[in-house]
Amino acid sequence: MRSHLSPPRRAGFSLAEIMVALVLLGIVATGIMTVIMRQQQFYRSATEVIDTRQQIRQATAVVPVDVRGVSSVGGDILNMSDSSLDVRGNIGSGVVCSHTANSVTIPPLNLVNNRYFTTFLTRPKVNDVIIILDDKAAGNADDDWIPYTISAIDSTLGGCVNFTDIALDATKYRYRYTFSTNLSTTIVDGAPLRMARGVKYSIYKSASDNLWWMGYRECRGDGSGCAAVQPVSGPYRAYAANDTVNSGVSFVYRDSTGAVTASKIDVARVELFVHGETQSPVALGGGQIALYRDYVKVTIAIRNRQ
Amino acid sequence: MNIMSNVPRRDASRDGFTIVEVVVAIVILSIGILGLAATAGVVVRQMTGAVHQSVAATVAYSRMEKIRTGNCVAMKDSSSPAAGVTTRNVTEHWGIVGTAGSHALLVYDTISYMVRGKKKTQLYYSEYPCDPI
Numbered sequence: 001m002r003s004h005l006s007p008p009r010r011a012g013f014s015l016a017e018i019m020v021a022l023v024l025l026g027i028v029a030t031g032i033m034t035v036i037m038r039q040q041q042f043y044r045s046a047t048e049v050i051d052t053r054q055q056i057r058q059a060t061a062v063v064p065v066d067v068r069g070v071s072s073v074g075g076d077i078l079n080m081s082d083s084s085l086d087v088r089g090n091i092g093s094g095v096v097c098s099h100t101a102n103s104v105t106i107p108p109l110n111l112v113n114n115r116y117f118t119t120f121l122t123r124p125k126v127n128d129v130i131i132i133l134d135d136k137a138a139g140n141a142d143d144d145w146i147p148y149t150i151s152a153i154d155s156t157l158g159g160c161v162n163f164t165d166i167a168l169d170a171t172k173y174r175y176r177y178t179f180s181t182n183l184s185t186t187i188v189d190g191a192p193l194r195m196a197r198g199v200k201y202s203i204y205k206s207a208s209d210n211l212w213w214m215g216y217r218e219c220r221g222d223g224s225g226c227a228a229v230q231p232v233s234g235p236y237r238a239y240a241a242n243d244t245v246n247s248g249v250s251f252v253y254r255d256s257t258g259a260v261t262a263s264k265i266d267v268a269r270v271e272l273f274v275h276g277e278t279q280s281p282v283a284l285g286g287g288q289i290a291l292y293r294d295y296v297k298v299t300i301a302i303r304n305r306q
Numbered sequence: 307m308n309i310m311s312n313v314p315r316r317d318a319s320r321d322g323f324t325i326v327e328v329v330v331a332i333v334i335l336s337i338g339i340l341g342l343a344a345t346a347g348v349v350v351r352q353m354t355g356a357v358h359q360s361v362a363a364t365v366a367y368s369r370m371e372k373i374r375t376g377n378c379v380a381m382k383d384s385s386s387p388a389a390g391v392t393t394r395n396v397t398e399h400w401g402i403v404g405t406a407g408s409h410a411l412l413v414y415d416t417i418s419y420m421v422r423g424k425k426k427t428q429l430y431y432s433e434y435p436c437d438p439i
Contacts, residue, residue: 028332035343042346046353057360256375268375284350294357299368301375 045282049292056276058233059214059249060298063272066199071304074131074145076196077264078223082242082250084202085270088129088147088221092195094118096132097160097174099189102182104132105159106193108172112165118175124195126150129221130177132193134184146187147196148179149222162189196221203239203249204229211235212248214274237275237293244273244297270300355421358396359428362417365393366430369400369415378404378411378436395419404436411436 013021066089070076079086094106095117107117124130129147136142155173164172198219205212213234219226236248244250249272255261256268275295283289323331373381382404390397396419403412411434418427 024328024332028335031336032339035339039342039346042349046349049353053357053360060364256377269371284353296360296364297368298364299371301371303374 041283045278045284045292048278048280048282049284049294052276052278052292053294055233055236056274056294056296059236059274060272060296062214062216062232063201064298064300066201067270067300068303070302071131071145072267072302073265074304075147075265076304077267078198079200080251080253080264080267082247082252083239084200085251086198086200086219086223088131088196089199090194091122091124091128091197092118092120094193094195095163096187096189096191096193097163099183099187103176103178104130104183104193105156105174105176107160107163108169108174110172111163112168115163117163120195122197124150124153124177124197125220126153127220127222127224129196130179130193131196132183132187133191134187135191136184136186145194146184147221148181148183150177151180152178154178198223198226200226200229201232202229203236203247205239206231209235212238214249235276235279237277244271246275247273248275249273268302270302271297272300273297351422358419358421358426361394362396362419362428363430365396365398366415366417366428369398370413370430370432373400373402373413374434378434382411390418409436410434 063085067085067087069090070087076088077086078088096104097107097117098105109116109118109120111117128150130150131145131147134144134146136144154176156176157171157173159176160174164170164174198221200215200217200219202215203212204215211234213231214236215229216232217227217229234248237246238248240247242250244252252271252273253261253267254269254271255263255266261267273295274297275293277291277293280291281289282292284292381402383402385401386399390399392398396417398415398417400413400415403414404410405412412431413434414429414431416427416429418425420426
C-alpha cells in the first residue's frame with residue numbers, strides 16, 4: 001500500500017537559496033579568475049625575464065671563444081672600439097714544409113702512420129692571412145710571428161718532402177700558398193704557422209625590427225671582403241657611446257697593468273658588458289609592472305699578450 | 307506488514323548541503339587556489355637563486371681570467387684582501403698557490419652571497435700553466 005496518493009512534492013531550491021548560491025559562486029569565481037589571470041601574467045613575465053637573461057649570457061658565451069686565442073702583440077686586433085671588436089680568429093694551423101721566396105707549402109692533411117701536421121677549421125681563401133713564426137737569430141728574444149696575406153692558392157704533388165713519406169704520401173695533394181709579399185729570409189722549413197680570418201663582433205641596429213643585436217661577420221684575414229653582418233644574440237638595450245652602464249654591448253680594453261688602453265698591441269684583457277631588457281613590461285609579484293633589466297660583465301684574458 | 311511506513315526517514319525534498327558544508331567546501335577550494343598562487347612564490351625564489359648562482363659563476367670566471375693576465379711569479383702565493391672583494395652583492399676570496407718546481411698555479415676562488423638571510427658559498431678552482439716556479 002502506498003503512503004502517498006497525491007503527486008510527490010517537487011524537490012528544488014528556493015529563490016533565496018539560489019541567490020545565496022549565485023552570490024557565493026560569484027565571489028569564489030572572481031577570486032579564482034583573479035588568481036588565474038595573475039598566474040598567467042606571472043608566467044608570461046617569468047618567461048620574458050628568463051629569455052632576457054639567456055640572451056645576455058649568450059653574448060658572453062660566443063665572444064670569448066674568438067677573442068681569447070688572438071695575439072694582441074702579434075697584431076691580431078685589427079680594430080677596436082667600445083661598440084665593436086675586430087680580430088683575426090684562428091681557422092687552421094700547420095708547419096712550413098717547404099718554401100720559396102714568396103710561398104709556402106704545407107703538409108697534406110692525412111699522412112701515413114696517422115700523423116697530422118695540418119688542421120683546418122675552415123680552409124683559408126685568397127686574402128686570408130697566414131702568420132708564420134720567424135725564428136730570426138739564435139735565441140728566443142727576437143722571435144716574431146709575421147702575418148702574410150695570401151694572393152694565390154694551389155694544390156700540388158711537388159715539394160714538401162720533409163714531413164711526408166716519399167712513397168706512401170706521394171699521391172696526396174698539398175696546399176701551396178703564395179703571398180703578396182716576400183717571406184722573411186730567416187723563416188725556415190719546419191716553422192709553425194697559423195691561418196687567420198677576420199671576425200668582427202659589434203652591436204648594431206637591425207633595419208628589419210629596429211632592435212639592437214650583437215652582430216658577427218667574417219672578413220678576409222687582411223680585413224677586406226667582409227660578409228654581411230648577422231645577428232648572433234640579442235636583442236639588447238640600445239647602444240650608448242662609452243656607457244658601460246646603459247649600452248647594450250660595450251667593450252673595454254685593458255693592458256697588463258689593468259689600465260684602460262687604446263693601443264691595440266698592449267691589450268691584455270677585454271671586458272665585455274652586456275645589458276638587456278624585456279621587450280614589454282613585466283610583473284613578477286607585488287603588482288609592480290616595469291621593464292626588467294639585467295646585465296653581465298665578463299673579462300676575457302687574451303692568451304698571447306705582451 | 308508495511309515496512310516503509312514504520313521506518314523514520316528524512317524528507318527527500320529537503321536533502322542537500324548545509325551552509326556549514328558549503329562554507330567548508332569553499333574554504334578548501336580557496337586553499338587549493340591559494341596553493342596555485344603560492345607556486346609563483348616558489349618560481350620567484352628559484353629564479354632569484356639562479357640569478358645569484360649565475361652572477362657568482364660570472365664573477366669567478368672574470369676573476370680567473372684577470373689572474374690569468376698577471377705575472378706567474380708575482381702572483382704566486384698571493385690572495386685577496388682579507389675582507390674579500392664584493393661585486394654585484396657577491397663576495398669573493400681567492401688564493402693562488404704555487405708549489406715549488408711545479409709548472410702550474412692553483413687558483414681557488416670562494417664566492418659567497420646572501421639569499422634570504424642565509425649565506426651561501428661556492429668554491430671554484432682552476433689551474434694555470436706557468437713557467438717552473
